[in-house]
Amino acid sequence: MLIHGASGGVGQFAAQLAKLAGATVIGTASTRNHDHLRSLGVEPVGYGPELEGAVRELAPDGVDVVIDLVGADALERSDSLMATDARVGSITDGEGALARGGVYVFVRPSAEDLALLATLIDEGKLSVDVAQTFPLDEASEAYRVLAEGHVRGKIVLTP
Ligand SMILES: NC(=O)c1ccc[n+]([C@@H]2O[C@H](COP(=O)([O-])OP(=O)(O)OC[C@H]3O[C@@H](n4cnc5c(N)ncnc54)[C@H](OP(=O)(O)O)[C@@H]3O)[C@@H](O)[C@H]2O)c1
Numbered sequence: 001m002l003i004h005g006a007s008g009g010v011g012q013f014a015a016q017l018a019k020l021a022g023a024t025v026i027g028t029a030s031t032r033n034h035d036h037l038r039s040l041g042v043e044p045v046g047y048g049p050e051l052e053g054a055v056r057e058l059a060p061d062g063v064d065v066v067i068d069l070v071g072a073d074a075l076e077r078s079d080s081l082m083a084t085d086a087r088v089g090s091i092t093d094g095e096g097a098l099a100r101g102g103v104y105v106f107v108r109p110s111a112e113d114l115a116l117l118a119t120l121i122d123e124g125k126l127s128v129d130v131a132q133t134f135p136l137d138e139a140s141e142a143y144r145v146l147a148e149g150h151v152r153g154k155i156v157l158t159p
Contacts, residue, residue, distance in 0.1 A: 129153025
């Protein structure tokens with residue numbers, strides 16, 4: 001599986017859940033986050049011009065699944081990296097995912113899913129990487145930092 005944006009808030013969960021399901025995971029991230037991805041069992045690759053060559057080296061027959069958590073040209077760049085009948089999912093590029101016969105996922109509140117995640121965390125099977133904590137009245141600063149697009153993991157707001 002190739003996950004675009006594996007070091008982000010969504011990406012780290014996606015990568016860990018994929019690993020738990022038995023997938024071999026290749027994840028894109030900036031170089032400074034590669035060691036962290038390795039610690040999660042993910043094979044890191046950059047998302048600069050090296051992306052295609054690095055993925056081909058790791059998955060010469062193509063990847064079976066592409067998860068796009070970045071948007072922009074991530075799906076376009078994945079086209080030549082996919083095995084026949086590979087599946088595509090995106091949370092950022094609905095049009096691109098649907099054009100490839102894939103799924104566009106949009107978050108919805110689910111107590112059941114949250115309980116499952118909490119259980120996995122309690123069991124030590126899933127880790128939550130907290131990059132920074134802000135008091136609630138500094139939420140605008142938290143959003144500013146998040147909007148830069150390079151938070152590793154999650155930002156937490158405290159009461
Ligand atoms: N559809 C939905 O329901 C839903 C739900 C939640 C989030 N989203 C959207 O999904 C996206 C990811 O959310 P998030 O919370 O995981 O964001 P995030 O924590 O900010 O993570 C962003 C990720 O993108 C990577 N990245 C940044 N610039 C990039 C570039 N130019 N090319 C490739 N990768 C790049 C970052 O890698 P490095 O830091 O290692 O560079 C990081 O892994 C956001 O656009 C968000 O709005 C959608």
